[in-house]
Amino acid sequence: MNALPRGRSIGWESDDDSEMRNAAAIVGLLVITSPLCLLRAQAPAAESRSVWDGVYTEDQAKRGEPIYHKECATCHGDMLTGGESAPPLTGGAFLANWSGLTMGDLFDRIRKTMPQSAPGRLTRQQDADILAFMLSVNKFPAGKTELYRQLEMLKEIRFESAKPAPKK
Amino acid sequence: MRERKPKRLDVLLFLFLAGFLCWPVVASAQFHPKDTEWPSYAADLAGTRYRPLDQINAANFSDLEIAWRIKTDNFGDRPEYKLEGTPLMVNGVLYATAGSRRAVIALDPATGELLWIHGEHEGKRGGAAPRQLSGRGLAYWSDGKEERILYVTPGFRLICLDAKTGVRIPSFGNTGEVDLKLNDDQDIFPDLITGEIGIQSAPVVAKDTVIIGAAFREGMTPKSMRNNKGYVRGFDVRTGKRLWIFHTIPKKGEFGYDTWEKSSAEYTGNTGVWTQITVDEQLGLVYLPVESPTSDFYGGHRPGNNLFGETLVCVDLKTGERKWHFQLVHHPLWDMDISSAPILADITVDGKPVKAVAQPSKQGFLYVFDRATGKPIWPIPERPVEVGNVPGEWYSPTQPIPSKPAAYSRNGVSIDDLIDFTPALREQATEIASKFHLGPVYTPPTMSKLEGPLGTLTMGTASGGTNWPGGSYDPETHNVYVYACNSCIEPIGLVPAPKEVSDINYVAGTAGRTVEILHGPGENAGADSPKPPRRPAGGGFVRLDVDGLPLVKPPYGTITAINLDKGEFVWQIAHGETPDVVRNYEALKGLNIARTGQETYNIGTLVTKTLVIAGEGHVTTTADHPRGAMLRAYDKATGKEVGAVYMPAPQTGSPMTYMVNGKQYIVVAVSGGPYSGEYIAYALPSTGE
Numbered sequence: 084m085n086a087l088p089r090g091r092s093i094g095w096e097s098d099d100d101s102e103m104r105n106a107a108a109i110v111g112l113l114v115i116t117s118p119l120c121l122l123r124a125q126a127p128a129a130e131s132r133s134v135w136d137g138v139y140t141e142d143q144a145k146r147g148e149p150i151y152h153k154e155c156a157t158c159h160g161d162m163l164t165g166g167e168s169a170p171p172l173t174g175g176a177f178l179a180n181w182s183g184l185t186m187g188d189l190f191d192r193i194r195k196t197m198p199q200s201a202p203g204r205l206t207r208q209q210d211a212d213i214l215a216f217m218l219s220v221n222k223f224p225a226g227k228t229e230l231y232r233q234l235e236m237l238k239e240i241r242f243e244s245a246k247p248a249p250k251k
Numbered sequence: 252m253r254e255r256k257p258k259r260l261d262v263l264l265f266l267f268l269a270g271f272l273c274w275p276v277v278a279s280a281q282f283h284p285k286d287t288e289w290p291s292y293a294a295d296l297a298g299t300r301y302r303p304l305d306q307i308n309a310a311n312f313s314d315l316e317i318a319w320r321i322k323t324d325n326f327g328d329r330p331e332y333k334l335e336g337t338p339l340m341v342n343g344v345l346y347a348t349a350g351s352r353r354a355v356i357a358l359d360p361a362t363g364e365l366l367w368i369h370g371e372h373e374g375k376r377g378g379a380a381p382r383q384l385s386g387r388g389l390a391y392w393s394d395g396k397e398e399r400i401l402y403v404t405p406g407f408r409l410i411c412l413d414a415k416t417g418v419r420i421p422s423f424g425n426t427g428e429v430d431l432k433l434n435d436d437q438d439i440f441p442d443l444i445t446g447e448i449g450i451q452s453a454p455v456v457a458k459d460t461v462i463i464g465a466a467f468r469e470g471m472t473p474k475s476m477r478n479n480k481g482y483v484r485g486f487d488v489r490t491g492k493r494l495w496i497f498h499t500i501p502k503k504g505e506f507g508y509d510t511w512e513k514s515s516a517e518y519t520g521n522t523g524v525w526t527q528i529t530v531d532e533q534l535g536l537v538y539l540p541v542e543s544p545t546s547d548f549y550g551g552h553r554p555g556n557n558l559f560g561e562t563l564v565c566v567d568l569k570t571g572e573r574k575w576h577f578q579l580v581h582h583p584l585w586d587m588d589i590s591s592a593p594i595l596a597d598i599t600v601d602g603k604p605v606k607a608v609a610q611p612s613k614q615g616f617l618y619v620f621d622r623a624t625g626k627p628i629w630p631i632p633e634r635p636v637e638v639g640n641v642p643g644e645w646y647s648p649t650q651p652i653p654s655k656p657a658a659y660s661r662n663g664v665s666i667d668d669l670i671d672f673t674p675a676l677r678e679q680a681t682e683i684a685s686k687f688h689l690g691p692v693y694t695p696p697t698m699s700k701l702e703g704p705l706g707t708l709t710m711g712t713a714s715g716g717t718n719w720p721g722g723s724y725d726p727e728t729h730n731v732y733v734y735a736c737n738s739c740i741e742p743i744g745l746v747p748a749p750k751e752v753s754d755i756n757y758v759a760g761t762a763g764r765t766v767e768i769l770h771g772p773g774e775n776a777g778a779d780s781p782k783p784p785r786r787p788a789g790g791g792f793v794r795l796d797v798d799g800l801p802l803v804k805p806p807y808g809t810i811t812a813i814n815l816d817k818g819e820f821v822w823q824i825a826h827g828e829t830p831d832v833v834r835n836y837e838a839l840k841g842l843n844i845a846r847t848g849q850e851t852y853n854i855g856t857l858v859t860k861t862l863v864i865a866g867e868g869h870v871t872t873t874a875d876h877p878r879g880a881m882l883r884a885y886d887k888a889t890g891k892e893v894g895a896v897y898m899p900a901p902q903t904g905s906p907m908t909y910m911v912n913g914k915q916y917i918v919v920a921v922s923g924g925p926y927s928g929e930y931i932a933y934a935l936p937s938t939g940e
Contacts, residue, residue, distance in 0.1 A: 174832075189925075
């Protein structure tokens with residue numbers, strides 16, 4: 084767990100909030116007593132995030148671009164517009180397909196079935212970098228942390244096609 | 252239950268003996284399917300997708316509920332997200348191809364219960380296949396006693412099964428299989444394992460002859476001007492023996508060889524029949540819709556008209572000899588494969604009965620001929636078209652353009668076609684379009700240049716108009732019903748091919764981008780950590796949408812009813828809910844936008860006694876339904892929507908229908924995005940609500 088999202092912390096790391104400290108003590112107790120609660124403790128405590136919250140970095144997208152072109156473009160197209168046997172990875176149909184699901188769902192689909200010649204041949208990091216490139220092409224904003232390569236973390240990022248109304 | 256040859260010798264032996272003892276002395280018994288069954292891919296050999304059933308009708312369509320469903324995930328070693336099959340239902344059993352193994356499954360048509368499964372494990376040969384996954388379906392044959400199922404594996408082997416057990420028929424070919432890479436009047440190169448040739452469409456069986464075409468990889472950036480050729484063959488359904496072959500690229504001395512100048516017929520490949528074949532058993536004629544020759548968008552290595560590329564060819568069912576042909580596109584440059592089944596229609600033109608064949612197309616023309624003679628029902632004159640300036644290219648100065656019916660979908664791009672919800676959107680779209688060469692149908696590809704044009708902006712080419720699902724035909728009204736993508740834009744630019752990529756002078760690409768070699772599934776397996784190619788920064792990447800909205804104005808996808816007696820439209824509607832991206836677009840809120848239809852090329856239609864039925868190709872999320880797609884029914888007389896039922900994912904295989912135990916079912920294949928392949932059967936509730 085070395086890639087926690089920014090803006091969220093696990094209770095016992097907090098040292099300026101007594102309520103949090105109490106919570107941490109309880110969480111700690113539960114961690115000892117129950118493996119199920121360990122999972123619970125690792126789930127995000129802060130509000131969940133979406134692809135509109137800067138969930139990848141520009142550098143990562145740049146890393147993903149050549150991998151995309153090497154591994155994906157032959158079927159999905161140079162411009163991600165798809166081909167005879169592969170769906171587009173940009174545009175309305177793509178966004179509608181995944182909207183309401185999570186980045187974990189999309190990542191899992193890639194891990195299980197892509198590239199078609201040898202599913203799972205790429206590393207998790209390569210797949211995450213390709214996803215970062217896809218997000219950049221689809222004009223989702225870049226941020227300061229890289230997109231995770233852990234499925235369970237990616238499941239915490241909602242994929243939403245519509246830009247949410249500005250906060251505050 | 253999966254059938255693997257070495258483990259079932261006992262069963263095979265039994266069946267062999269049983270088959271021998273039961274073999275009919277004279278093969279006179281004919282199989283006559285009922286119109287409550289669906290005995291071949293398109294309902295019948297005429298390609299109609301029509302059944303005169305009426306239990307499901309306008310009054311109750313929206314009451315449909317799921318009778319049974321079957322996921323195809325486990326019919327292969329990985330799930331499949333592009334399930335394109337249409338099942339058959341005959342003699343009380345439903346048959347389908349399914350899953351990434353292209354397994355054959357037999358189901359109880361009332362309950363979906365699995366009766367048997369057959370899978371062929373092809374190893375490297377399957378992994379190297381140009382057309383993988385479950386394909387479009389299979390064929391059924393019976394002489395009234397014996398029943399057989401025929402299908403082609405991804406590795407291009409024709410398999411013949413006992414329809415009752417799913418076990419191979421040992422007397423057919425070599426213990427139930429015919430290796431289609433052999434006995435093809437050519438040596439498939441480089442070898443039988445990796446040699447590029449396969450097929451994803453369903454075989455057809457007519458009068459004891461199985462007819463098989465061929466398919467290849469997509470041809471936009473092929474590695475070579477040389478490729479295997481897509482000949483069509485007929486086989487004896489009893490023995491697997493080859494009966495005839497038709498050379499879609501003529502051999503030296505054969506008719507049409509001279510349409511390949513500089514001996515280019517010798518090395519040019521592809522030119523297969525990868526889509527469904529249609530047969531008139533009475534006339535004894537077979538209709539072959541032939542695809543493009545090697546290199547979809549550059550023909551400089553194949554000067555001439557290139558028969559029988561993009562040609563409708565009629566051959567004799569018994570001999571495979573050519574009876575007539577009509578080339579829809581001379582010297583193909585636009586990937587206008589004839590992509591769907593020709594439709595046979597007995598019509599009345601100017602008071603006279605005509606046996607016709609109607610061919611839907613990517614370019615949105617419905618070509619209609621007398622199917623005995625090949626004479627156009629309405630004139631199809633040669634019209635001058637733009638001649639391009641790609642170095643080394645050979646251009647046909649004219650193309651045949653039907654005078655009737657009018658084009659049923661867009662087949663060119665003009666400024667007037669661009670999005671016009673608001674002046675600002677039109678302005679953005681015009682700016683994007685200005686980077687391209689525009690023009691009407693048959694505007695040729697250009698070289699791609701950074702300073703412009705990046706290419707020709709086309710519609711009605713590679714993915715436009717009507718693709719593999721084809722149309723439907725209603726023998727009652729003499730109407731063809733056909734879905735078309737009316738917004739599938741294809742930028743076609745050419746770039747010099749680096750020598751390490753291809754020996755072709757120019758391949759599809761965009762200036763400033765590295766040319767991508769088109770490698771098929773399996774070809775790049777094993778390259779563990781590939782070295783990324785160096786790419787010039789920033790050049791040439793142009794998004795062909797306006798802030799996520801389609802570049803062209805609606806309707807994005809249509810269904811058109813065309814009356815074949817008159818060659819005129821009866822109705823045309825937008826098919827499919829307005830996409831989320833349009834409905835949710837901030838600047839469009841408050842505008843009254845009629846249903847736009849959807850941009851997709853794989854929608855097949857079904858015609859019944861009263862309805863035209865087709866599912867949506869896109870997922871939407873609306874106030875009326877959660878994320879999903881709708882299966883819609885239209886009054887076939889008017890095109891008015893009369894009902895809709897929810898599907899969890901888009902339609903990816905064409906719907907079919909049948910009756911069993913007094914109940915009508917509609918089965919449709921859905922998949923895509925996060926949803927793996929599934930066949931869903933809908934029927935009316937057994938009891939009143």
